[in-house]
Amino acid sequence: MAHLLSTSYSVKLSSGCKPLIQNSIVFPKFVSFQTSKTPFTSQRSQSSCTVRATTLSANREAPNEPSQGIHQTSSEPSKSKRVMVIGGDGYCGWATALHLSKKGYEVAIVDSLVRRLFDHQLGIDSLTPISSIHDRLRCWKALTGKSIELYIGDICDFEFLTDAFKSFEPEAVVHFGEQRSAPYSMIDRSRAVFTQNNNVIGTLNVLFAIKEFGEQCHLVKLGTMGEYGTPNIDIEEGYITITHNGRTDTLPYPKQASSFYHLSKVHDSNNIAFTCKAWGIRATDLNQGVVYGVRTDETEMHEELINRLDYDGVFGTALNRFCVQAAVDHPLTVYGKGGQTRGYLDIRDTVQCVEIAIANPAQAGEFRVFNQFTEQFSVNELAALVTKAGKKLGIDVQTTSVPNPRVEAEEHYYNAKHTKLIELGLKPHLLSDSLLDSLLNFALKYKDRVDRKQIMPSVSWRKIGAKPKTVTA
Ligand SMILES: NC(=O)c1ccc[n+]([C@@H]2O[C@H](COP(=O)([O-])OP(=O)(O)OC[C@H]3O[C@@H](n4cnc5c(N)ncnc54)[C@H](O)[C@@H]3O)[C@@H](O)[C@H]2O)c1
Numbered sequence: 001m002a003h004l005l006s007t008s009y010s011v012k013l014s015s016g017c018k019p020l021i022q023n024s025i026v027f028p029k030f031v032s033f034q035t036s037k038t039p040f041t042s043q044r045s046q047s048s049c050t051v052r053a054t055t056l057s058a059n060r061e062a063p064n065e066p067s068q069g070i071h072q073t074s075s076e077p078s079k080s081k082r083v084m085v086i087g088g089d090g091y092c093g094w095a096t097a098l099h100l101s102k103k104g105y106e107v108a109i110v111d112s113l114v115r116r117l118f119d120h121q122l123g124i125d126s127l128t129p130i131s132s133i134h135d136r137l138r139c140w141k142a143l144t145g146k147s148i149e150l151y152i153g154d155i156c157d158f159e160f161l162t163d164a165f166k167s168f169e170p171e172a173v174v175h176f177g178e179q180r181s182a183p184y185s186m187i188d189r190s191r192a193v194f195t196q197n198n199n200v201i202g203t204l205n206v207l208f209a210i211k212e213f214g215e216q217c218h219l220v221k222l223g224t225m226g227e228y229g230t231p232n233i234d235i236e237e238g239y240i241t242i243t244h245n246g247r248t249d250t251l252p253y254p255k256q257a258s259s260f261y262h263l264s265k266v267h268d269s270n271n272i273a274f275t276c277k278a279w280g281i282r283a284t285d286l287n288q289g290v291v292y293g294v295r296t297d298e299t300e301m302h303e304e305l306i307n308r309l310d311y312d313g314v315f316g317t318a319l320n321r322f323c324v325q326a327a328v329d330h331p332l333t334v335y336g337k338g339g340q341t342r343g344y345l346d347i348r349d350t351v352q353c354v355e356i357a358i359a360n361p362a363q364a365g366e367f368r369v370f371n372q373f374t375e376q377f378s379v380n381e382l383a384a385l386v387t388k389a390g391k392k393l394g395i396d397v398q399t400t401s402v403p404n405p406r407v408e409a410e411e412h413y414y415n416a417k418h419t420k421l422i423e424l425g426l427k428p429h430l431l432s433d434s435l436l437d438s439l440l441n442f443a444l445k446y447k448d449r450v451d452r453k454q455i456m457p458s459v460s461w462r463k464i465g466a467k468p469k470t471v472t473a
Helices: 091-102 114-122 133-144 158-168 189-213 260-279 320-327 347-359 379-392 433-445
Strands: 082-086 106-111 148-152 172-175 218-224 239-244 247-252 282-288 290-292 332-335 341-346 367-372 375-378 399-402
Touching: 082 091, 082 158, 091 106, 091 133, 091 148, 091 172, 091 347, 106 133, 106 158, 133 148, 148 158, 158 189, 172 189, 172 347, 189 218, 189 260, 218 260, 218 347, 260 282, 260 367, 282 347, 290 347, 320 332, 320 379, 320 433, 332 379, 341 347, 347 367, 375 379, 379 433
Parallel strands: 082 106, 082 172, 106 148, 172 218, 218 282, 282 367, 290 341, 332 399
Antiparallel strands: 239 247, 341 375
16 A cells, blocks of 8 residues: 555664764654554554654753843743653644743653554655654754754654653653544544554543642643534534533533544543543643744744644645635635634644643642634635735636535534633734735745645545555555
8 A cells, every 4th residue: 555654664863963872763663654454453462662752962061052032031931841742743742842942941742653654555755854862863963052952753652752751851741642533533444543542542541640740740631623523513622611500510511523533632631631630630721723833933043943834735724724825825625614714823832731731730639621723714705815815926716515424414503612722811813814825925935845646535424444545545
């Protein structure tokens, strides 16, 4: 099958720069680079996971003085706090890790690099040329004097996670480390199973690691607004007070997830809520909206710090995808009627929200839920905004309606609350003409890297089957 890669993949570190890790990294078997019937095995034997915590910079000394451009701000933590960023090589995680490092937190990235593997398997690539995690971190250290520790491995391997926890002793864990594409989870049975196994077991392991090795550690978990679905009433932040047959209670807001990926997030939320109650874990579930944009103050500092930007039919999200489509004169692909409305936020606000959550931790035993988005738009509204922004740059943007590959309401009521992060100090970057200009210009800069074959949706919710499927030609 084209989406399967063959056995034993190992990453050698580039030798051009000062070596930071001596060993080569062997991916755990579960990410199955084997030509078996399924791309991923759902049973991960701990002994088969050969990656141990490999630390880029294990020292806890005060970082060197920044060599350029970084100034402490009043929002810096008075005492540096150790924050583990799981999934720190990904889109949101990379930007967040740099932001927290700049703000004076001691940061460790934990990542299996499986997201880069998905790209190889599906034959897709980020619009932006992203450097290896090692080169990224070397560049960050060279520019700022700040070290970020690196643990490469799979959080579903509890032994690996234990090593990382014991070595780094995090005071907060930000958990981005999941398979995050709804279409990916709907490709075939094996991807559905992988997604739920990866996400649910990974999160369970994080909960056990906190219980065993860091009881006071605050879990900041990335959930998604997609957990709620599109109910015909206002969406509250996590809980709703209901009066039924004369009795009143405040209950978890009903969840109506619409893909195996979104369902994995619901399972995560339930497991976290339970362990807060049972073990006294302190947790914040950030139900994030769709993130757009690519630049943050930190990723802008050097080409090698550039973040990934997905535009393909599997990992590309609305708005980012539309801007890339506009840049290469591809019609904007609106699924169905285009009335699908969701919450959105700028990636600069993702990093801000996470920082706010860490700085204001949940109480022991508290399961706190924040809806993390700043504005809501329908797909048609986004298409209109990109069309207008394109006109200013002399691009004649067309829109086409394609059959909706998903099973979802295409016209519906949507009004989701999002006040808690604002109350804690979030200063939103609202979607503006200038942001759209810059995103479009960014897409134009890298348009030669666009593979037009990857643009159209290729995964159907209704046609998902048990047979492993090759997505691209
Ligand atoms: N991007 C969005 O618009 C968006 C919207 C809502 C919620 N979220 C949530 O935010 C989080 C991050 O999203 P993203 O867009 O940065 O995704 P991403 O795919 O770019 O990054 C996820 C990272 O986690 C790593 N990872 C996955 N499974 C792992 C495992 N078992 N062990 C260790 N590392 C693992 C991947 O290698 C990758 O680097 C996800 O949980 C996602 O559900 C994202």
